Each structure stands twice: as C-alpha cells, then as structure tokens.
Amino acid sequence: MPETNRIEYKAQLTKDLDLEKEVVAFLNYHEGGLVYIGVDKNGNTLGVADPDADMLKIKDRIKNNIAPSAMGLFDVVAEEKDGQPIIKIIVASGSEKPYFKKKYGMTEKGCYLRIGTAAEPMPRKMIEELFASRTRNSIGKIKANRQDLSFAQLRIYYEEKRKPLNQQFKKNLELLTPQGDINYAGYLLADENNVSIKVAKYKGTTRADLAESNEYGYGSLIKATKSVLDKIELENRTLTQITSKERLEKRLWNRIALREAIINAFVHNDYTREIAPKFEIFQDRIEITSAGALPEGLSEPEFFEGYSVPRNKELMRVFKDVDLVEQLGSGIPRILKTYGKECFQFSANFLRMVFPSAEPVNTTDQVTDQASDQVDWQSLVDTYLAIKNGVEPNQVNFLEWLQTNIQIILHELQESFRITSGKLQESFGKGFEIPKILGSENTSGKPSYKKLPNSFIILMLLAMDATITAEEISVLIGISERAVFSNLDKLKNANLIERVGGRKEGYWQIIEQE
Structure with missing residues (x-):
C-alpha cells in the first residue's frame, strides 16, 4: 500500500528523523493518521531491529517535544508485516489545534499540517485562526468545584497494572489546570464526586414501567465503569439451544460490542454539560446514551471508519493505562462487526447506541x-x-x-x-x-x-x-x-x-x- 493522506512510512527511527513533524501534522489534520516505522517509501518492509527500545523512544519524543500535550491522542504498537517486526504510531486528530514542535513554538517552523502525502508548514494566518478558535471549555481546563480530593482508588488501579503513581501523578496525568488546580478530569477520577451513573431496567419496550434501578458513581469513574460493565454482564445472560447435532449458545447481546459501547460512552461523554452517560435495558433492546454530538470536524462517515478525535484525552489516557481501552479508534469498528450503522442515533446533543436483544429480556416481578x-x-x-x-x-x-x-x-x-x-x-x-x-x-x-x-x-x-x-x-x-x-x-x-x-x-x- 502506498503512502496516503493518512499513512506515512519511515524506514527507521534515528535522531535525524523529524518524527515530531509528522505527528504534529496528523494532530492538526482533521482525520489524524498512521506513521509506520520499518517500512520504506514504496511500502516495502524493512523491519525494526529493537521494537521495544524504539517504542519507548517514540513515546518519550512525542510526550516531551510536542505542545499542547498529545498524551491520550496517540498510541504506539508493535506489529508484524511480511514476517518482520514494525512499529505503528496511531495519531488522533487533536481538539487543541494548532499543535507544534516545542523547539520552534507556534510558528511556521513549528506547526505542520498533513496535505496529501506530506507534512507541510502551516501558514501564519491559519495558525492564528486555529489558536483563536481553540477549545477552551474542556475537562482539562475546567477547575473542579472541590479541591479536597483523594485518589486512593486511582493509585490501586495503577498498582494493579504495575504502574505505581508517584507524587507528581496529578501533573503527569494532566489532572491539573494550567493554574495548578485539580481540573474536572481529576474530579471525575477522584475517590469522591457527585457524578451519578444509572443503569435502569424496564418491564416493557417503553420507559413507562420501571422494574429496577441501580445507581453507581459518586466515586472514581474507573470504578463506575467497572461496576456498569459487571452489572450489564450479569444481565447479558447466555441463551442455549440444543439440536440433534450440537449445542448452540449465544448471549442476549454480543459481549465485545457491548463492552466497547459502554467504555465508549464513559470516555467520550461530554462532562462539561454535567450530564453522565446512562444505560437502559428494555424488553427488546439495550440503549446506551452519552452526552454530546460528534466532535467538531468529525463527520458520520469518518466516525464509522474509526477515525479518532478523543473528546476527553485525559480520560482516554488513564483508561488506556489501566487496560480498559486498547487502541485508539478500535471501538467503533468492533461494534460494527456485529451491529450495523443503524444502531447509532446521532443528535445535536447526544449519541445513542441501541442493540436489539436476541430474545426478550426477562423483567417479570412474579415471585416464584x-x-x-x-x-x-x-x-x-x-x-x-x-x-x-x-x-x-x-x-x-x-x-x-x-x-x-x-x-x-x-x-x-x-x-x-x-x-x-x-x-x-x-x-x-x-x-x-x-x-x-x-x-x-x-x-x-x-x-x-x-x-x-x-x-x-x-x-x-x-x-x-x-x-x-x-x-x-x-x-x-x-x-x-x-x-x-x-x-x-x-x-x-x-x-x-x-x-x-x-x-x-x-x-x-x-x-x-x-
């Protein structure tokens, strides 16, 4: 496959390679892109001698040499092509454009944009226009209304993954505003907050008759996510059909698609509206609703292709650290493997996913x-x-x-x-x-x-x-x-x-x- 507007090949990682320029160009591009290390310009596989060492260098360079912070907006993974190891860098389109190389600042030498198959310097006028329209109302910029917050749960989740947090973790995980206060992302991940997450179950196909209501939240968003995953896993019972030849088993809903949809709702919800995602089980379906329309600049076709424009990069980074999220842009394609595009409902203020049940959900209240x-x-x-x-x-x-x-x-x-x-x-x-x-x-x-x-x-x-x-x-x-x-x-x-x-x-x- 040749290079495209979303694919860049590099033969090897060297000090002279201007990797930052390519990443900045994709961060500023509305579709993001992919950089492959170990592949020449013609698409021939050369391989990488030491993938692990190169991956660490790549992460450090992107983390330290690009501003605003790209943490939560990129992923570095090892792959195999033609029997040889290569490295894939997945770059999402950022919401704080223009991104630039720290060395040169917000200038034509620091800002780049992907045009065709090249990273081109960004004109001064475009830099000024993008900066003027930069998103300022994000959970990373909003000061939390409480500052007396503790993070014991967050520490434990990181320790479980053998990634203990140090004394600077709030700064390292971008849980502070530019002024040094705990931001809204930190508030969402703290041990205590006022964010309520509801899982409701109805007796019929409408909201007229509530059978059960469970409330989670008021604590770390990671804990709430795990609780909702566990609760809906319990509801997602196994159906068994025995034929003369075999025993067939399936769930009410596809487990992988359902998990991706739940996590997607938590990570991409627009918390600046102070509305939490909600989860509703009906007799014939499950509905998962998150606040916020598609991110600016992302069309519905691009959304279905898996192009990633994280609304909450701070949450995305933490969820990835604790293995709740695997790769940027992988969630929607996984859902579409089982459920069609028609399961997504877009509006000006919400995104809803509707998965039909394989058979009616049992919501009876008869006591036997x-x-x-x-x-x-x-x-x-x-x-x-x-x-x-x-x-x-x-x-x-x-x-x-x-x-x-x-x-x-x-x-x-x-x-x-x-x-x-x-x-x-x-x-x-x-x-x-x-x-x-x-x-x-x-x-x-x-x-x-x-x-x-x-x-x-x-x-x-x-x-x-x-x-x-x-x-x-x-x-x-x-x-x-x-x-x-x-x-x-x-x-x-x-x-x-x-x-x-x-x-x-x-x-x-x-x-x-x-």
Whole structure:
C-alpha cells in the first residue's frame, strides 16, 4: 500500500528523523493518521531491529517535544508485516489545534499540517485562526468545584497494572489546570464526586414501567465503569439451544460490542454539560446514551471508519493505562462487526447506541421459588461486585463472606451448570464434602468451616464474574498470580472451565456438565 493522506512510512527511527513533524501534522489534520516505522517509501518492509527500545523512544519524543500535550491522542504498537517486526504510531486528530514542535513554538517552523502525502508548514494566518478558535471549555481546563480530593482508588488501579503513581501523578496525568488546580478530569477520577451513573431496567419496550434501578458513581469513574460493565454482564445472560447435532449458545447481546459501547460512552461523554452517560435495558433492546454530538470536524462517515478525535484525552489516557481501552479508534469498528450503522442515533446533543436483544429480556416481578433463587443470586453478585470494586477488600473478611454464602453459590453451580456435589468431590478430592464446607456451629456458637481449596474458591468467583482477571483473583483471595494460573489449570484439567477468546478480550467460561 502506498503512502496516503493518512499513512506515512519511515524506514527507521534515528535522531535525524523529524518524527515530531509528522505527528504534529496528523494532530492538526482533521482525520489524524498512521506513521509506520520499518517500512520504506514504496511500502516495502524493512523491519525494526529493537521494537521495544524504539517504542519507548517514540513515546518519550512525542510526550516531551510536542505542545499542547498529545498524551491520550496517540498510541504506539508493535506489529508484524511480511514476517518482520514494525512499529505503528496511531495519531488522533487533536481538539487543541494548532499543535507544534516545542523547539520552534507556534510558528511556521513549528506547526505542520498533513496535505496529501506530506507534512507541510502551516501558514501564519491559519495558525492564528486555529489558536483563536481553540477549545477552551474542556475537562482539562475546567477547575473542579472541590479541591479536597483523594485518589486512593486511582493509585490501586495503577498498582494493579504495575504502574505505581508517584507524587507528581496529578501533573503527569494532566489532572491539573494550567493554574495548578485539580481540573474536572481529576474530579471525575477522584475517590469522591457527585457524578451519578444509572443503569435502569424496564418491564416493557417503553420507559413507562420501571422494574429496577441501580445507581453507581459518586466515586472514581474507573470504578463506575467497572461496576456498569459487571452489572450489564450479569444481565447479558447466555441463551442455549440444543439440536440433534450440537449445542448452540449465544448471549442476549454480543459481549465485545457491548463492552466497547459502554467504555465508549464513559470516555467520550461530554462532562462539561454535567450530564453522565446512562444505560437502559428494555424488553427488546439495550440503549446506551452519552452526552454530546460528534466532535467538531468529525463527520458520520469518518466516525464509522474509526477515525479518532478523543473528546476527553485525559480520560482516554488513564483508561488506556489501566487496560480498559486498547487502541485508539478500535471501538467503533468492533461494534460494527456485529451491529450495523443503524444502531447509532446521532443528535445535536447526544449519541445513542441501541442493540436489539436476541430474545426478550426477562423483567417479570412474579415471585416464584425460581425467581426468589434468582433474586438471592443477583443480590449476592451485586454484593460481590461492590466488594470487588471497593478500594481494597479485606482478604479474611471477603473469604468469610464467601463461605457464609456458599449454599447460594452451590445452588447456582447445580442449576446453571449442572455441577453436582459428586462432580465437585471428584474434582477436588474425597476430603471435599458438602456438609463440612457448609459449616457447623462450634462451642462458641460461631460457624466452623472447613478450609476451601483455592481452585474451588476460584470456581465460585468465576460463577459470579466471568470477566475477572488473574490479578483481581490474586488480590481478593490473597494468593500469587502464579498460584491463580496453577489453579485455573486444575479447573481446566477437571473439565470445569474453558477459556473463550484471547488474553485481553477473552474470559473464563464454566462448562455445563452433561
């Protein structure tokens, strides 16, 4: 493929290569673009000798040599082409144009624009016009109405990814205004705020009859995002059809598309209007609504092509750091793999995504034994999610809580997966006896429990949370990640679980027994 208005090739990364010029040109271009390192001008693959080292250099150069800050507006990924490693730099169109090389400032030698297949100097008049119209009402510029904010949750999310935050993290993550106050992005990511996120469930196809309302938020936006993901994952039940030849399973909604839509709503919502995204489940569909029209300069066709113009680059950067976002511009194409363009509804003030259900959503409020069991189970899962998404659960208390609710979990394993007490004993050994693990009162009147195998504890966690990670399991039950993987292997070998999908997008699925 030859170079285009959105693709630039560079043979290798050197000190003499003016990489900053190419990146600045794409930041100032309304479609953004891609820079490939390890490919010559004719599109021939040359490869990169040390991709990891070059990727670090690229990130440092873009971070330190370009203004305004491009953090959250670019991504650097390793790829393979013709059997050789290359580097792809994804650059989004920025909202604070004109971008420029710090060395030369906001001059014709510092500002560039992509024209055809070249980065051309920006005329002085264009520089002045862009600066005059630069977006000033962004969450990075707005001072938070509270300055007494703490960030314990944010620190934990970064520590989970082995990226501990230092004392300068508010400045490094751009959570401060130019005057040094905590900005609105910082407010959204703080331990406490007044942002309410609602997940509503209706009995029919209109908003006339509310069946259930859950409220999240009032804390770190990352925690709220994870809570909404977990809640809707619980609602996204598996449908099973057994034919003479095979067993067919599918979800109410495609899991990957649904996850992308939820995260997209959080990251691209226009918080300057003080309106949060909302999530609504109807009998025949799920609706995800975020505030704000398409960013200025981005057309609907460009939106569907996956061109990225992040509204909140500060949030985009943090969400990417904690692995909630993978690559810039990847979300919409993933949604379109399952749902057509007609699922998107654009207006002057909102963007709504509507995914039809594979079959009617169960919203009955009739109380039967089965429904009562489901209420107990859902209540248990909601409590678990609150513990999991808390600042840092106490391991002993969590394990005690898990064991006191073991009867509900055993019932769910039996009802949903046909995992009997016999199968559990076969998998975990003769010493695994249901009466013993259910506990009995000791002389002090308190329940006395038999210590549970870690592999069984992990099985219980997977029953409540298919998307839980090895890191999260490690924190919850107090064992190393290596031990977690060892126990997951035991469950796989016992034919109790299987991995569906890849490492980042995949999940563990409990196997329904014959």
